[in-house]
Amino acid sequence: MSFVCPGCSCLCDDIEIVDGRILHACRRGEEIFEKYKENRAKPMVKGKEVDIDSAIEEATEVLKDSKNTVIYGMDTTTVEAQQLGIELAEKLNAYIDDNSSFCLGEFVEAILRKELPTTTLEDVRDRAYVMVYWGANPFHSLSRHMSRYSYYPRGAKRPRGYEEDRFLVVVDVRRSETAKLAKKNAKFIQVDNDDELVDSFFKVMEGKAAKYAKEAGIILNEMKKSDLNVIFGGLGLKYGLKDLGKFVEMVRKMNEVAPLYFIPAGFHANMRGFNETLFEKTGYVNKYSFKDGKGDVDFAFTSLLQNGKVDTAVIIGTDPVSSLPYDVASKLKEVKTIVIDPRMSPTARVADIIIPSAVSGIEMGGTMVRSDGARIKLEVIEERDVNDIYILKKIEEGL
Amino acid sequence: MMRFSKFLKVEAEIVVARYALVSDETKSRFEPVIFFHPEFAKRSGVKEGDVVEVEANGRAVKLKVKLSESAPESGGIIPNGIFASYLTNFDGFKRFKANIEVAEGEPSSVGEIIERVKP
Numbered sequence: 175m176s177f178v179c180p181g182c183s184c185l186c187d188d189i190e191i192v193d194g195r196i197l198h199a200c201r202r203g204e205e206i207f208e209k210y211k212e213n214r215a216k217p218m219v220k221g222k223e224v225d226i227d228s229a230i231e232e233a234t235e236v237l238k239d240s241k242n243t244v245i246y247g248m249d250t251t252t253v254e255a256q257q258l259g260i261e262l263a264e265k266l267n268a269y270i271d272d273n274s275s276f277c278l279g280e281f282v283e284a285i286l287r288k289e290l291p292t293t294t295l296e297d298v299r300d301r302a303y304v305m306v307y308w309g310a311n312p313f314h315s316l317s318r319h320m321s322r323y324s325y326y327p328r329g330a331k332r333p334r335g336y337e338e339d340r341f342l343v344v345v346d347v348r349r350s351e352t353a354k355l356a357k358k359n360a361k362f363i364q365v366d367n368d369d370e371l372v373d374s375f376f377k378v379m380e381g382k383a384a385k386y387a388k389e390a391g392i393i394l395n396e397m398k399k400s401d402l403n404v405i406f407g408g409l410g411l412k413y414g415l416k417d418l419g420k421f422v423e424m425v426r427k428m429n430e431v432a433p434l435y436f437i438p439a440g441f442h443a444n445m446r447g448f449n450e451t452l453f454e455k456t457g458y459v460n461k462y463s464f465k466d467g468k469g470d471v472d473f474a475f476t477s478l479l480q481n482g483k484v485d486t487a488v489i490i491g492t493d494p495v496s497s498l499p500y501d502v503a504s505k506l507k508e509v510k511t512i513v514i515d516p517r518m519s520p521t522a523r524v525a526d527i528i529i530p531s532a533v534s535g536i537e538m539g540g541t542m543v544r545s546d547g548a549r550i551k552l553e554v555i556e557e558r559d560v561n562d563i564y565i566l567k568k569i570e571e572g573l
Numbered sequence: 574m575m576r577f578s579k580f581l582k583v584e585a586e587i588v589v590a591r592y593a594l595v596s597d598e599t600k601s602r603f604e605p606v607i608f609f610h611p612e613f614a615k616r617s618g619v620k621e622g623d624v625v626e627v628e629a630n631g632r633a634v635k636l637k638v639k640l641s642e643s644a645p646e647s648g649g650i651i652p653n654g655i656f657a658s659y660l661t662n663f664d665g666f667k668r669f670k671a672n673i674e675v676a677e678g679e680p681s682s683v684g685e686i687i688e689r690v691k692p
Contacts, residue, residue: 181598205597209598209599212601276666314590315591348645349642410590413668440591497654498658499659499666500659500660500662504689504691506690507690507691517599524691
């Protein structure tokens with residue numbers, strides 16, 4: 175039997191456990207399966223351990239009294255739990271947001287709005303020739319991405335794999351581990367300003383001189399050799415770009431030269447699931463207000479905290495104390511914080527109420543959405559009754 | 574013996590990047606570490622194993638120095654996580670300038686940062 179690793183948005187579905195040994199997983203994945211019983215959260219209210227039902231009841235009471243609630247996170251839980259979280263936000267007339275509002279959400283939104291052409295990782299494996307890792311270092315963030323889906327596999331139409339059938343491009347501000355692979359049939363472009371490279375692609379297509387004209391020219395020429403080329407965009411791209419619209423336009427224009435697709439690279443296991451689930455319900459991928467009936471930058475979790483717009487935060491399966499700037503994270507002390515998480519994360523350690531849940535993909539089944547949009551069914555190793563679904567249903571029933 | 578570099582404060586370009594080997598997936602461990610490019614470390618008089626104070630945006634943490642050729646040549650990488658988040662803000666979320674100085678004592682702990690977030 176194979177399991178799905180919930181460690182990152184690759185959602186590798188070939189994990190096997192044989193005689194207690196975890197097979198095929200990367201180092202992070204192996205740890206997720208091996209250590210899922212460690213550092214578990216305990217039900218707590220204001221620093222005192224309580225039983226799970228008391229923690230849920232206390233959270234429900236806090237939410238009943240709250241005038242402005244934000245529900246935040248859910249990128250590591252299942253689509254089914256995300257649907258319940260969105261329902262709860264609607265019932266509370268609350269704000270809802272996830273990590274994607276400061277991560278790759280705007281790229282996913284551009285894909286869902288059909289502004290960025292996209293493809294599947296299986297098509298990449300079988301057909302892609304030029305593959306650009308732009309502001310992404312899969313060596314650390316998506317450890318099996320290159321071996322399962324992109325550079326190394328011998329695909330149906332790319333039987334000679336990386337030796338001859340792939341052209342690797344790495345764009346980064348530093349010579350990352352991935353950049354060091356860019357030797358034969360490859361190009362490493364060290365940028366200081368990503369917009370200058372975008373600009374160079376435009377200028378080369380117009381026959382003009384540009385800072386990265388040589389590199390852009392080589393890539394455009396290589397792209398012509400294939401019917402499928404792909405950009406994997408990571409957080410380095412997101413924070414290197416001043417204008418996403420210009421990047422989207424660049425991809426559109428490059429498609430006049432040869433087929434080019436975009437797949438976001440490097441986020442939580444089911445961040446795209448959250449984006450798609452909220453998009454189906456509201457037409458927005460994140461930072462949504464049910465009270466106002468629209469999405470807006472002011473409804474981002476970070477903005478709400480910084481502007482003192484909420485009195486209660488329900489944080490599900492994510493760790494803003496570790497991931498958000500201090501100026502934002504430190505505002506958590508000004509609101510009532512309810513954390514639903516399997517683990518005793520740094521955010522759980524500052525919470526007013528902790529409700530321990532199950533590890534998705536190990537203790538709870540369901541669906542997650544891979545970075546390319548493929549829906550993946552999770553298997554369960556050891557079912558845990560108190561999971562995100564149970565907790566969210568109990569809270570909603572209690573309101 | 575007192576080292577001359579103890580008195581030097583240098584500016585470094587910091588890149589915040591995912592670094593899979595410094596934390597575990599249970600969120601129970603996060604290494605207080607900064608990876609300097611070997612050339613930058615040499616120029617700055619910093620050695621592997623030193624503890625440095627890294628200051629940015631009016632906040633500072635102490636991190637243990639490791640060397641990596643994947644770091645930017647004019648500075649270092651702080652792994653994506655609680656120590657980087659403590660120093661950064663959204664104007665320079667993944668790339669910012671910091672002042673570096675060799676420091677005495679132990680590196681900062683996760684508990685110290687949590688205490689500063691919610692005393």
